[in-house]
Amino acid sequence: MDLDALAGCLSSSSCLVTQTTSGLIIGMLLFLVAVGLTLIFGVLKIVNFSHGAFYMFGAYFAMTAYQLTGSFALAMLAGAAGTAILGLIFERVFMSRVYGADVLMQLLVCYAFVLIFDDVVRLIWGPEFRSMGMPAAFQVMPLFIAGGVVPPYYLLLIGVALVAAIVLGIGLSRSRIGKVIRAAAHNPGMVSALGINTGLIYGGVFALGGMLAGLAGALAAPVRSLTPGMGFSVLIESFIVTVIGGMGSILGALIGALLLGLIRSYGSLGFPLFTEGLMYLFMVIVLVSKPTGLFGKEAA
Amino acid sequence: MTELEAGRAETLVPARDGAALHRYRDVLIALVAFAVLASLPLLSGSKALLDFVIRCSAYGLFATSLNLLVGYTGLTSFGHGMFFGLGAYSFGLIMQKLGVPIPVAFIATLAITAVIAAVIGAICVRLKEIYFAFVTLAFQMLIHSTILSWASFTGGDQGLRGGIPRPTFLGINLADHVHLYIASCALLILGLLAMRQIAQSPFGYTLRMIRDNAARASFLGIDVWRAKLTVFVLAALFASMGGMVMALFVSGAYPEFAYWTISGEGIFINMLGGVSTFLGPMVGTVLLLLLNDTVTRFTEYHGIVLGVVILFFALGLRKGLLDFTAEWFAHRRDAGEGR
Numbered sequence: 271m272d273l274d275a276l277a278g279c280l281s282s283s284s285c286l287v288t289q290t291t292s293g294l295i296i297g298m299l300l301f302l303v304a305v306g307l308t309l310i311f312g313v314l315k316i317v318n319f320s321h322g323a324f325y326m327f328g329a330y331f332a333m334t335a336y337q338l339t340g341s342f343a344l345a346m347l348a349g350a351a352g353t354a355i356l357g358l359i360f361e362r363v364f365m366s367r368v369y370g371a372d373v374l375m376q377l378l379v380c381y382a383f384v385l386i387f388d389d390v391v392r393l394i395w396g397p398e399f400r401s402m403g404m405p406a407a408f409q410v411m412p413l414f415i416a417g418g419v420v421p422p423y424y425l426l427l428i429g430v431a432l433v434a435a436i437v438l439g440i441g442l443s444r445s446r447i448g449k450v451i452r453a454a455a456h457n458p459g460m461v462s463a464l465g466i467n468t469g470l471i472y473g474g475v476f477a478l479g480g481m482l483a484g485l486a487g488a489l490a491a492p493v494r495s496l497t498p499g500m501g502f503s504v505l506i507e508s509f510i511v512t513v514i515g516g517m518g519s520i521l522g523a524l525i526g527a528l529l530l531g532l533i534r535s536y537g538s539l540g541f542p543l544f545t546e547g548l549m550y551l552f553m554v555i556v557l558v559s560k561p562t563g564l565f566g567k568e569a570a
Numbered sequence: 571m572t573e574l575e576a577g578r579a580e581t582l583v584p585a586r587d588g589a590a591l592h593r594y595r596d597v598l599i600a601l602v603a604f605a606v607l608a609s610l611p612l613l614s615g616s617k618a619l620l621d622f623v624i625r626c627s628a629y630g631l632f633a634t635s636l637n638l639l640v641g642y643t644g645l646t647s648f649g650h651g652m653f654f655g656l657g658a659y660s661f662g663l664i665m666q667k668l669g670v671p672i673p674v675a676f677i678a679t680l681a682i683t684a685v686i687a688a689v690i691g692a693i694c695v696r697l698k699e700i701y702f703a704f705v706t707l708a709f710q711m712l713i714h715s716t717i718l719s720w721a722s723f724t725g726g727d728q729g730l731r732g733g734i735p736r737p738t739f740l741g742i743n744l745a746d747h748v749h750l751y752i753a754s755c756a757l758l759i760l761g762l763l764a765m766r767q768i769a770q771s772p773f774g775y776t777l778r779m780i781r782d783n784a785a786r787a788s789f790l791g792i793d794v795w796r797a798k799l800t801v802f803v804l805a806a807l808f809a810s811m812g813g814m815v816m817a818l819f820v821s822g823a824y825p826e827f828a829y830w831t832i833s834g835e836g837i838f839i840n841m842l843g844g845v846s847t848f849l850g851p852m853v854g855t856v857l858l859l860l861l862n863d864t865v866t867r868f869t870e871y872h873g874i875v876l877g878v879v880i881l882f883f884a885l886g887l888r889k890g891l892l893d894f895t896a897e898w899f900a901h902r903r904d905a906g907e908g909r
């Protein structure tokens with residue numbers, strides 16, 4: 271415990287800006303992963319334990335595309351599109367077989383793929399740590415806000431995640447496809463009776479969730495190191511986010527992710543060894559006081 | 571399915587005699603099993619085989635206790651491994667720091683586990699399904715983080731090193747490999763027998779009713795929360811016993827014992843062996859350990875092999891091996907009787 275460091279930071283504007291920004295980027299990346307998780311749970315009623323693997327694949331796809339083409343935009347596209355396709359195949363070939371089965375069976379299929387995917391990555395990209403490196407376009411002078419240092423790439427990252435949040439929120443509540451998806455979540459039998467292909471919707475939602483996780487991985491690739499198994503800690507954290515926010519709630523995922531990002535970034539100052547413990551403690555406190563999470567609706 | 575069959579068979583004998591008969595039969599099976607296991611060192615001098623059985627004892631106690639929650643009560647705990655880790659660490663720390671006799675440390679560890687499990691369980695068991703799974707996972711990771719960050723007490727990521735002292739008691743010297751082996755087998759058999767009694771008791775049938783229809787159980791006047799909490803604490807005690815066997819075996823305790831993967835493996839073991847037969851988790855334990863040992867010998871990519879095997883069970887058999895076999899036999903017998 272180092273409460274002096276925490277107090278010192280809270281009274282310095284430059285430290286506040288730095289820590290808040292780093293909390294925000296952690297939160298935004300987490301949001302992208304968690305919102306996919308919460309969407310898949312909300313519509314398919316599946317707890318996708320292999321979601322972290324899509325984050326990992328997004329990062330590796332982006333790194334490979336960047337090394338081949340040198341284009342940052344293509345790297346992001348490869349991360350997002352590659353994982354979308356992977357998600358679609360995964361859902362249609364494997365997950366669709368365990369719909370309506372025991373929750374344990376679904377978890378087990380996902381667990382199997384966590385093991386398989388981690389080894390596939392080790393086979394293709396090797397077991398060691400890899401890094402993509404910061405693209406040249408962002409190797410510019412950092413911004414100084416109230417004395418705090420903010421790399422421009424962080425702003426891009428926060429911006430992309432915010433745009434994704436807004437598009438998703440509006441898309442689901444206003445567009446026709448969004449309404450069909452919400453209807454399918456509520457009553458798949460009725461939607462299917464109206465002549466809409468629910469299999470297509472399920473596949474689409476899973477692909478969308480995979481894509482968001484892949485995009486998060488691709489966005490994280492320049493600032494984090496890549497390793498097989500990197501998806502796991504992200505998975506656990508995004509589970510905490512979805513549970514804190516309420517499974518199935520997009521707004522909950524956003525608020526939960528930001529809270530967790532800030533806990534991580536300020537917690538690393540005050541409780542350097544117990545930062546992870548703080549997150550779990552926070553989750554326990556939220557669940558004890560409100561078992562469905564902050565924005566969850568269904569009765570627990 | 572097999573419970574139904576058993577229920578049908580029991581109606582032939584007056585209920586009380588039937589229960590007593592079953593109890594004698596279980597004790598007899600346990601005695602025979604212990605005799606077979608205990609005579610193993612006489613038949614084979616292989617140290618690796620004895621090590622294998624000791625590991626099976628540790629994981630078997632853990633997995634079977636998890637099945638009290640998953641299979642019997644319908645509580646999918648994702649954090650049951652915390653009690654495995656708690657058992658290993660409490661026992662190791664008590665032995666290292668206090669130097670009390672082993673039985674005292676054993677009882678003290680069970681007491682500590684019971685208190686912690688009661689507190690954690692009281693919070694967890696009022697949550698349902700997926701929320702229960704995640705809050706148990708959170709508690710597990712909280713304990714794991716505590717072990718890692720409280721390095722002065724627990725040794726942090728290095729684990730409890732320096733060996734666990736194993737002084738002789740009642741003529742039993744656990745530092746001796748064969749003595750440790752016999753003690754592990756005895757703990758396993760006693761633990762299994764106790765859990766079998768719990769599962770077959772009226773309380774065990776109450777748990778099944780809660781699993782199948784909690785609302786009905788509640789209407790019948792059962793305190794569902796208290797029953798769930800009781801089984802949560804009981805299961806924690808047996809998991810803690812498994813952790814102690816493990817701590818004695820490796821002469822230490824490591825943070826991995828309290829990591830979430832232990833819980834994941836426990837669930838996997840249950841699915842592999844079967845959750846609706848009492849010995850399913852034991853079969854799963856032997857299968858997983860065998861699989862781990864052979865696969866790691868042939869390839870470093872054992873995740874792929876293990877994953878494919880899991881997929882075979884989850885998508886192919888759709889149930890554990892012992893469940894599958896039991897249902898297959900039941901089906902064949904029914905067909906034979908022309909039903």
